Amino acid sequence: MHQKELSKLGLHLPTDPRWVNLAAFSLEEILSDHAFCEQKAASACISLIQLFPDKTELVEKVSPVVTEEWGHFRMVVAELKKRKLKLQFQRKDEYVSQLIQFQQKGLNREEKLLELLLTCALIEARSCERFRLLSLHLEEENLKEFYHQFMVSEAGHYRMFLDLAEYYFPKEKVRSRWQEYLEHEALILQKFEPRGDRMH
Numbered sequence: 001m002h003q004k005e006l007s008k009l010g011l012h013l014p015t016d017p018r019w020v021n022l023a024a025f026s027l028e029e030i031l032s033d034h035a036f037c038e039q040k041a042a043s044a045c046i047s048l049i050q051l052f053p054d055k056t057e058l059v060e061k062v063s064p065v066v067t068e069e070w071g072h073f074r075m076v077v078a079e080l081k082k083r084k085l086k087l088q089f090q091r092k093d094e095y096v097s098q099l100i101q102f103q104q105k106g107l108n109r110e111e112k113l114l115e116l117l118l119t120c121a122l123i124e125a126r127s128c129e130r131f132r133l134l135s136l137h138l139e140e141e142n143l144k145e146f147y148h149q150f151m152v153s154e155a156g157h158y159r160m161f162l163d164l165a166e167y168y169f170p171k172e173k174v175r176s177r178w179q180e181y182l183e184h185e186a187l188i189l190q191k192f193e194p195r196g197d198r199m200h
Helices: 003-009 018-024 027-051 056-082 094-102 109-137 141-168 171-191
Strands: none
Touching: 003 109, 018 027, 018 109, 027 056, 027 109, 056 141, 094 109, 094 171, 109 141, 109 171, 141 171
């Protein structure tokens, strides 16, 4: 991804270019991991609604995303079936685990919301970047189109979570903490070797 496009998402570090080639050789694994990423995204949105039912704007914005992400899960499972591939067992997402570890601890309920929204925004931003890479560099045209759809969707989700953060918190506070997340996420990526069987 060019620096200009990276800056639109705020990401500080591009994905290792070797990742797309590895993913192309691990289609069953990458599609399975993608499916579970969509399932976990739906679960994260449900959790936000359960934790913050009093946040009307959040409930209204996030509710449709639950349906959308679960629809994406079904789309990926259908793609596996079409290719006569099997949904593999879910694996631990070390990338997401490390982002969660970065969340500030000991916060009250209101303060915790900011950490959750920024974590969701960052996961969506990185997913968008990777879907874009797949949409550009996979050889098969059908798969390129398949991942272009997801890229567009994740870009909208990333922006929605940031907008919600700025709706509920001062912009200066959101942007300062967002930069801390972006810097930490770049450090996380630097520690990981690219794996074609993982979306993150």
